[in-house]
Amino acid sequence: MNAIVALCHFCELHGPRTLFCTEVLHAPLPQGAGSGDSPGQGEQAEEEEGGIQMSSRIHSHSPADGASAEASSPGPKKSDMCEGCRSLAVGHPGYISHDKETSIKYVSHQHPNHPQLFSIVRQACVRSLSCEVCPGREGPIFFGDEQHGFVFSHTFFIKDSLARGFQRWYSIIAIMMDRIYLINSWPFLLGKIRGIIDELQGKALKVFEAEQFGCPQRAQRMNTAFTPFLHQRNGNAARSLTSLTSDDNLWACLHTSFAWLLKACGSRLTEKLLEGAPTEDTLVQMEKLADLEEESESWDNTEAEEEKTLVFPEGAEGQEQIKCPTDLSSLSDCGSWQPRKLPVFKSLRHMRQVLGAPSFRMLAWHVLMGNQVIWKSRDIDLVQSAFEVLRTMLPVGCVRIIPYSNQYEEAYRCNFLGLSPQVQIPHHVLSSEFAVIVEVHTVPRSSLYPVGPEDDQSLSKYEFVVTSGSPVSADRVGPTILNKIEAALTNQNLSVDVVDQCLVCLKEEWMNKVKVLFKFTKVDSRPKEDTQKLLSILGASEEDNVKLLKFWMTGLSKTYKSHLMSTVRSPTASESRN
Secondary structure (H helix, E strand, C coil): CCCEEEEEECCCCCEEEEEEEEEECCCCCCCCCCCCCCCCCCCEEEECCCCCEEEECCCCCCCHHHHHHHCCCCCHEEEEEEEEEECCCCCCCEEEEECCCCCCCEEEEEECCCCCCCCHHHHHHHHCCCCCCCCCEEEEEEEEEEECCEEEEEEEEEEEECCCCHEEEEEEEEEEEHHHHHCCCHHHHHHHHHHHHHHHHHHHHHHHHHHHHCCCCHHHHHHHCCCCHHHHHHHCCCCCHHHHHHHCCCCCCCCCCCHHHHHHHHHHHHCCCCCCCCHHHHHHHHHHHHHHHHHHHHHCCCCCHHHHECCCCCCCCCCCCCEEEECHHCCCCCCCCCCCCCCCCCHHHHHHHHCCCHHHHHHHHHHHHHCCEECCCHHHHHHHHHHHHHHCCEEEHHEEEEECCCEEECCCCCCEEECCCCCCHHHHHHHCCEEEEEEEECHHHCCCCCCCCCCCCCHHHEEEEEEEECCCCCCCCCCCHHHHHHHHHHHHCCHHHHHHHHHHHHHHHHHHHHHHHHHHHCCCCCCHHHHHHHHHHHHCCCCHHHHHHHHHHHHHHHHHHHHHHEEEEEEEEHHHCC
């Protein structure tokens, strides 16, 4: 935590004074903090506590060194200080703790060495012991401004048998420039600083009681003749805190406490990466899961009527019986959909290398446009692996899959359809511009094109023929997202994982455009002229982009649509639109 913690005292002779302060350093030590030390010299004690290594570097200075240090210090001169105003002896370099985890140093002096910091601490000290105090003069308070920093101050009394009123006034202050952080740290600072104060007061109380037991000052003062006020002040005004607590290691202990306070307060509040609103894919998956849970209850009662057994032709690889609900078009995540073996197609890039660039572009164009994609093959695992790869180009809500069937299914039921080679496809589908057919033939290896290094051995015996009633010409611009996908696939500097992340980002980008278009056209019912202007702003005015947006609009979640419609119907929304 970038802050300064200081112990302050109200001296009866010199007013508010800073006794001891600890600051955080992210840079090399300032001049005067351990200056003149060499490794292994002057380090009297080192201890480990909470990952912080503490060094008490006390060494003797010559009178000249002391004079030069006093002249360069921004603090008050020696003549302006008494025993009650001084913590460290002249020539004491202070204390330093090294945090090995963060390479941060915690340095303690009587005053900060930097003139600007000294001014800030000095002003906070004066305000904490004069005007910014709680009722009763003991307790925490917050004050400050943007220029001089914000201060958490806790004032308290220390018992002293020789002081006026038998007590002296102190405060512990924490100064930092971040107001919000300091306010959020209030409960933590209050508890820990209160603990430090209780310990100091407890030590001083023992000394006070011992002195009172040996020589009661109250009765002695009452029996003493009246003396002038100034003479009384000059009598025993200067008593150090070490004398009041009878603790010679007081400043080393305070340094340890202040350093731990700064470290712990900086560690307790951490930044967390918060995910935003759920994506459309997440919402659609949650809705499908809820539908599956509801339908599973009815399947238990009517399993014989609502399920059918798919028997694959003889000679089909991976031959087995798969049970799925009849309405497979609405359950793209059916349990039988998951490939049972290692994927045949490892990625979109792998599929592009196997099919060839022109055939892959045609196939990808139909996938993105929402046209029906039909794969005919005996190898069920190959078909399912192909669908697993191709579906990554679409939002989850736009995917309707029938993994494998012995009869043709209409396009309204599915946009991914796996068929046995014996199935006859209707003529109107073969000639339709809204369908693409991938036929997988088993041919001798010698008649095939050379297999690339990434191809699996299972693909070496297949030939892929991609046909459509509306082939995509090479010079056709196509949807923008298709061009970006192909650019990512052809960039060999991008790994498969990076390409997958690019695909996720592209889908999110275009789903956001779909949301805008849906609200603009379906909810707000804007005219066509305004819609064309919006498409131009979205960068989707081309024909293929418009078709893609309209198809992807069917993939929006019911939650999002109902939220928009309920917002429009609310009275506040109607008033704002009017």
